Amino acid sequence: MEKKLFWLLAAILVIALAACGGGPGGGPGADDAEPAENTAAESDVEEAAEAPEAEEETAADEETAEGEMELASELSVYNWAEYIDDQILADYEEAFGVTIIYDTYASNEDLLSKLQAGATGYDVIFPSDYMVSQMIELGLLHEIDTGQLSNWGNMDPDFIDAPFDPGNQHCVPYQWGTTGITYRAGNEFFEENPPDSWAYLFEPELLEQYADGGVNVLNDQRELLAAALAYLGYDMNSTDRAELEAARDLVLEAKPYWKTFNSEDYDNSLLIPDEVVMSHAWSGDAALAYWETYSDEAEDGNWYYAIPQEGAVKWLDNICITASTERYETALHFMNYLLGAEVGATITNFTYYASPNEAAKEFILEEILNDPSIFPPPEVEANLNWLVEVGDAIFIYDEMWTAIKG
Numbered sequence: 001m002e003k004k005l006f007w008l009l010a011a012i013l014v015i016a017l018a019a020c021g022g023g024p025g026g027g028p029g030a031d032d033a034e035p036a037e038n039t040a041a042e043s044d045v046e047e048a049a050e051a052p053e054a055e056e057e058t059a060a061d062e063e064t065a066e067g068e069m070e071l072a073s074e075l076s077v078y079n080w081a082e083y084i085d086d087q088i089l090a091d092y093e094e095a096f097g098v099t100i101i102y103d104t105y106a107s108n109e110d111l112l113s114k115l116q117a118g119a120t121g122y123d124v125i126f127p128s129d130y131m132v133s134q135m136i137e138l139g140l141l142h143e144i145d146t147g148q149l150s151n152w153g154n155m156d157p158d159f160i161d162a163p164f165d166p167g168n169q170h171c172v173p174y175q176w177g178t179t180g181i182t183y184r185a186g187n188e189f190f191e192e193n194p195p196d197s198w199a200y201l202f203e204p205e206l207l208e209q210y211a212d213g214g215v216n217v218l219n220d221q222r223e224l225l226a227a228a229l230a231y232l233g234y235d236m237n238s239t240d241r242a243e244l245e246a247a248r249d250l251v252l253e254a255k256p257y258w259k260t261f262n263s264e265d266y267d268n269s270l271l272i273p274d275e276v277v278m279s280h281a282w283s284g285d286a287a288l289a290y291w292e293t294y295s296d297e298a299e300d301g302n303w304y305y306a307i308p309q310e311g312a313v314k315w316l317d318n319i320c321i322t323a324s325t326e327r328y329e330t331a332l333h334f335m336n337y338l339l340g341a342e343v344g345a346t347i348t349n350f351t352y353y354a355s356p357n358e359a360a361k362e363f364i365l366e367e368i369l370n371d372p373s374i375f376p377p378p379e380v381e382a383n384l385n386w387l388v389e390v391g392d393a394i395f396i397y398d399e400m401w402t403a404i405k406g
Contacts, residue, residue, distance in 0.1 A: 159356035214276030239393035314384035
C-alpha cells in the first residue's frame with residue numbers, strides 16, 4: 001500500500017496541498033466489487049419495495065415484504081455514459097419485472113436540449129447541480145416527496161437541502177466529485193512539472209511542450225468556461241460579459257494546442273490507450289484510467305490527477321424524475337432503489353466517484369474511501385466551488401460556447 005500511495009504523497013508534498021493527486025490508493029477492480037453487487041439485490045431491493053405503490057394499469061406485479069407492488073412494465077432512464085453498473089439495472093429488472101430502457105448523454109446541455117426539443121419518453125434523469133435549478137425554472141422536473149422514500153435516511157446531511165433544490169422537492173443526490181487535470185504519469189515533462197495550475201491547460205508556452213502528445217478538454221460549456229474563469233481570477237459562476245469574453249479569448253488561444261473536445265468516453269478512448277498525455281477531467285474518470293492501466297510489476301498506473309491551485313469545480317449529480325413522465329410511481333420506486341446502502345456502494349465501486357450516501361460507506365471499498373482524489377481532504381475541499389444557475393447570463397455562455405466550438 002505504501003508504494004501505491006507514493007506518487008500521491010509526493011504530488012501533495014510538491015504542491016503543498018494546493019492540488020490533490022489522483023489515482024486510488026488501492027486496487028478496486030471487477031472482482032473486488034462483486035460482494036456489493038451480489039448483495040445489492042438482496043437487501044436494497046427489499047428496501048426499495050417499501051416505496052409507494054404505482055397507479056399504472058399496464059404493470060408488472062412483484063411480491064414484496066410490503067405486499068403486492070404494482071409497477072409499470074418499462075422505465076426509461078437517461079444517464080451519463082458509464083455512470084452505473086449494468087448489474088444494478090439487471091438486478092432491478094429481475095427483482096421487479098420492470099424493463100429498463102437505458103440511454104446516455106455527454107453533457108448537461110445535451111440533456112437539456114433533448115428535453116426542450118420535446119422528448120417526452122424519459123422518466124428518470126441525472127442532471128448536475130446548476131442544471132437542476134435551471135430545469136426547475138423551466139418546469140421540466142416532477143416534484144417529489146422524500147417522505148415517501150424509505151431509503152432517504154441513508155443520505156449524508158451535507159448533501160441534502162442544496163441551494164439549487166431547497167428541501168429536495170425535485171431531486172435526490174446521486175454521485176459527487178471534482179473537476180481537475182489528469183496527466184500521463186510517465187511523461188518526462190510532468191515528472192518535473194506536475195500540473196498544479198489551470199495554466200497547463202490554457203497557456204500556449206506550456207502547452208507547446210507536451211501538446212504533440214495530445215491534450216483533451218471536456219466538451220462541456222460550463223466546466224470549460226469555469227476553469228478559464230478560475231485561472232483568470234474570476235468567479236467560476238461569473239455573469240459579467242467582459243469576464244466571460246476574457247475566458248472565451250483564453251480558450252481560443254489554447255484551442256489550437258488541443259487534440260479533442262471529449263467528455264463522453266475520453267477515459268476509455270483517450271486516457272487508457274494513451275492517445276493523449278493530459279486531459280481536463282472528472283475525478284472518477286481519472287481514477288478509472290489509473291486502475292485500468294495499473295501494473296502489478298510497477299505498482300503504479302499511468303494516470304495521475306491534480307486539482308489546480310486556483311480552485312476547481314465541486315459538483316453533485318442528482319436523480320430526478322421528468323415532469324412529462326407517465327410512470328411516476330415506478331420512477332420513484334427506482335429512485336428509492338438507487339438510494340439503498342449497498343446499491344449506492346456498488347455505484348461508487350464501479351464509477352470511482354464519491355457517494356453522498358452515508359450508509360453506503362460501510363460497503364464502499366476501503367481503497368476508495370481513503371483516496372483523497374475521490375474524497376478530498378478539508379484543505380483541498382475548501383478551494384472547491386459549486387456551479388450555480390446563472391439566469392439570463394446563460395445566453396452569454398451560449399454565445400461564448402458557439403464561438404469556441406465554431
